[in-house]
Amino acid sequence: MELKDFDKDIYELLNKELARQCDHLEMIASENFTYPEVMEVMGSVLTNKYAEGYPGKRYYGGCEFVDEIEQIAIDRCKELFGCAFANVQPNSGSQANQGVYGAFLNPGDKILGMDLSHGGHLTHGSKVSSSGKNYESFFYGVELDGRINYERVADIANIVKPKMIVCGASAYPREIDFKKFREIADSVGAYLFADVAHIAGLVVAGEHAHPFPHCHVVSSTTHKTLRGPRGGIIMTNEEEFAKKINSSIFPGIQGGPLMHVIAGKAVGFKHNLSPEWKVYAKQVKANIKRLGEVLVSRGYNLVSGGTDNHLVLVSFLDRDFSGKDADMALGRAGITVNKNTVPGEKRSPFITSGIRVGSAALTARGMKEEQFELIATRIADVLDDIGNESKQAKIKDELTALARNFIIYNKAVF
Numbered sequence: 476m477e478l479k480d481f482d483k484d485i486y487e488l489l490n491k492e493l494a495r496q497c498d499h500l501e502m503i504a505s506e507n508f509t510y511p512e513v514m515e516v517m518g519s520v521l522t523n524k525y526a527e528g529y530p531g532k533r534y535y536g537g538c539e540f541v542d543e544i545e546q547i548a549i550d551r552c553k554e555l556f557g558c559a560f561a562n563v564q565p566n567s568g569s570q571a572n573q574g575v576y577g578a579f580l581n582p583g584d585k586i587l588g589m590d591l592s593h594g595g596h597l598t599h600g601s602k603v604s605s606s607g608k609n610y611e612s613f614f615y616g617v618e619l620d621g622r623i624n625y626e627r628v629a630d631i632a633n634i635v636k637p638k639m640i641v642c643g644a645s646a647y648p649r650e651i652d653f654k655k656f657r658e659i660a661d662s663v664g665a666y667l668f669a670d671v672a673h674i675a676g677l678v679v680a681g682e683h684a685h686p687f688p689h690c691h692v693v694s695s696t697t698h699k700t701l702r703g704p705r706g707g708i709i710m711t712n713e714e715e716f717a718k719k720i721n722s723s724i725f726p727g728i729q730g731g732p733l734m735h736v737i738a739g740k741a742v743g744f745k746h747n748l749s750p751e752w753k754v755y756a757k758q759v760k761a762n763i764k765r766l767g768e769v770l771v772s773r774g775y776n777l778v779s780g781g782t783d784n785h786l787v788l789v790s791f792l793d794r795d796f797s798g799k800d801a802d803m804a805l806g807r808a809g810i811t812v813n814k815n816t817v818p819g820e821k822r823s824p825f826i827t828s829g830i831r832v833g834s835a836a837l838t839a840r841g842m843k844e845e846q847f848e849l850i851a852t853r854i855a856d857v858l859d860d861i862g863n864e865s866k867q868a869k870i871k872d873e874l875t876a877l878a879r880n881f882i883i884y885n886k887a888v889f
């Protein structure tokens with residue numbers, strides 16, 4: 476039976492979501508539009524298969540084909556990141572990170588990560604996350620100029636003496652210097668863990684510094700700039716670490732792997748390994764750079780003054796409206812972003828003084844500098860006149876028409 480006949484409720488909501496994704500300008504920096512063929516395998520018979528364990532070492536029979544699929548995903552992941560070992564089973568970026576900690580640390584060990592309010596991630600030691608409950612967490616941040624000061628990180632590391640340093644961020648517009656982080660880690664005898672969840676798509680295209688050979692272990696999501704299915708991965712070059720990572724994921728924190736998603740990761744990696752991937756990654760950077768330049772020309776401040784990657788942080792510290800106000804006004808104009816804290820923040824984390832804007836998703840729809848210039852102009856038009864809802868409605872009509880010229884999907888289910 477087809478979904479539309481069996482469950483109208485869900486079917487209709489899927490179609491509403493399809494229309495929402497198609498008609499809005501998606502600029503949340505962590506989102507992307509994956510490939511139809513990735514969604515095809517995610518909706519496949521693979522969801523039925525139990526395959527606890529790893530290729531060739533399963534706890535269930537009938538794994539001959541899923542073994543091949545997972546091995547292809549592993550081999551492509553290794554090729555993509557130029558590393559010796561990969562685990563493609565983490566169900567999400569957060570579970571990948573939990574798996575990394577479990578492999579390298581004992582409960583109570585010290586970790587040093589980037590402060591959430593400075594652009595880090597919950598899983599880098601925040602008290603509300605298991606990473607901050609199971610381990611004793613300490614933080615570094617950015618300076619008022621919006622950049623990591625590596626000397627300051629070294630000083631903190633020297634006082635804290637962490638067992639692991641975590642680098643990588645969710646809202647940091649500048650390149651991360653893995654080499655400097657490794658020097659700091661070595662100076663205090665810590666493991667260096669890079670979480671490249673946001674920047675992985677740029678890293679594998681050679682458009683951002685590479686975490687290897689500097690990091691002992693690297694994790695990523697596969698659904699952000701990598702544009703694959705929702706999920707996580709862990710990579711390392713040391714066999715001893717790889718063994719610990721595997722048992723930390725299964726049986727440590729997960730059961731049967733999501734074989735349909737692992738197949739989706741394999742298909743996504745095939746895209747990431749193709750020559751067109753470099754063209755996409757370059758365009759992601761060119762697009763956000765242009766958007767940032769237009770905003771600066773219109774008098775808006777970017778945290779750190781610009782961007783090296785796929786996102787900008789726009790600061791409203793000098794304005795009488797908040798990140799939340801901007802987020803809502805842009806939403807009314809058909810542009811989806813998220814509010815974000817900025818260095819020197821004076822408002823609460825629920826209100827904030829900034830927004831985070833990313834280019835990966837609209838670049839996947841085929842938009843180039845020309846469209847980003849127009850979008851940036853409309854963002855500034857909205858922010859300049861933030862209380863004017865009728866203007867926002869007019870801009871929404873214009874931007875919906877723009878979005879519809881860059882069709883991404885013609886159906887909700889693949």
Ligand SMILES: *Cc1c(COP(=O)(O)O)cnc(C)c1O
Pocket residue numbers: 505566567568569570572595596598643644645670671672673696706707
């Ligand atoms: C998004 C993100 C994660 C978590 O990924 P989920 O799949 O949402 O669990 C982890 N680390 C960083 C740096 C991220 O940006």
